Amino acid sequence: MAEPSDEPKPPTSPEADASPEASNAADKAGSFGAVFLTTFTTVFLAELGDKTQLAALLLSAESGRPVLVFVGASLALISSSLVGVLLGRWLSRVLPPQQLERLAGILMIALGLWLGRQAAMSMFPLV
Amino acid sequence: MQLPLLASTFATVFLAELGDKTQLAIVTISGTSSRSGAVFAGSSAALVLASLLGAGAGGSLSAVIPADALQLAASVGFLVIGTRLLLKAGQESEPEG
Numbered sequence: 380m381a382e383p384s385d386e387p388k389p390p391t392s393p394e395a396d397a398s399p400e401a402s403n404a405a406d407k408a409g410s411f412g413a414v415f416l417t418t419f420t421t422v423f424l425a426e427l428g429d430k431t432q433l434a435a436l437l438l439s440a441e442s443g444r445p446v447l448v449f450v451g452a453s454l455a456l457i458s459s460s461l462v463g464v465l466l467g468r469w470l471s472r473v474l475p476p477q478q479l480e481r482l483a484g485i486l487m488i489a490l491g492l493w494l495g496r497q498a499a500m501s502m503f504p505l506v
Numbered sequence: 507m508q509l510p511l512l513a514s515t516f517a518t519v520f521l522a523e524l525g526d527k528t529q530l531a532i533v534t535i536s537g538t539s540s541r542s543g544a545v546f547a548g549s550s551a552a553l554v555l556a557s558l559l560g561a562g563a564g565g566s567l568s569a570v571i572p573a574d575a576l577q578l579a580a581s582v583g584f585l586v587i588g589t590r591l592l593l594k595a596g597q598e599s600e601p602e603g
Contacts, residue, residue: 411541411543414545414548415548417587418547418548420583421584422548422552423555424577425583426557427556427559428571428573428576429526429527429573444508449558451513453557455516456523456553463549466536466537467536468537471536471538476538480594486530487584489588497577498581502575502578
């Protein structure tokens with residue numbers, strides 16, 4: 380079935396297509412909540428376990444201005460996730476969906492294996 | 507206002523994020539879901555909360571949270587999403603396959 384071609388919405392305004400008749404589209408494309416939750420959990424876990432991120436945020440310990448560091452870091456993270464989302468959207472318009480899904484699947488599995496290996500290595504250091 | 511600190515944190519974190527696995531995950535999820543608004547909201551909320559914990563707890567955070575265990579959990583999450591995507595791609599080409 381044809382993917383509903385959503386016209387390019389301005390990235391800043393959150394998607395507000397919660398109209399009742401969109402419910403079937405919502406089920407097909409995974410509801411807002413489901414996608415939100417999947418993204419939130421995956422990104423949160425990856426980000427919190429990321430030692431480089433902790434290192435970057437330790438600036439606050441030295442500067443003694445956690446609020447400023449938090450604001451700076453959040454702005455940076457939101458802009459980088461906006462860049463990521465827009466890149467993803469652009470890719471989904473340039474590549475055929477099936478090919479993008481296959482590429483994305485391989486990338487995610489590679490990332491998962493690499494992350495898992497890193498975590499396992501530091502949890503069970505090979506003597 | 508401490509602009510230098512703000513600017514240096516912004517630059518450090520933004521550059522650290524570019525090409526980081528988290529951003530690759532965001533690109534992947536956003537590219538394969540028509541709900542990029544939800545992806546943006548989910549990833550921003552997660553990143554801000556993670557940096558809130560980081561900035562708030564400062565040095566003590568690394569002692570508090572089991573970074574490795576979280577990374578292991580994240581890797582499982584990535585593998586699940588990746589497998590689901592491959593299955594979905596496989597289904598589309600050979601439905602009976």
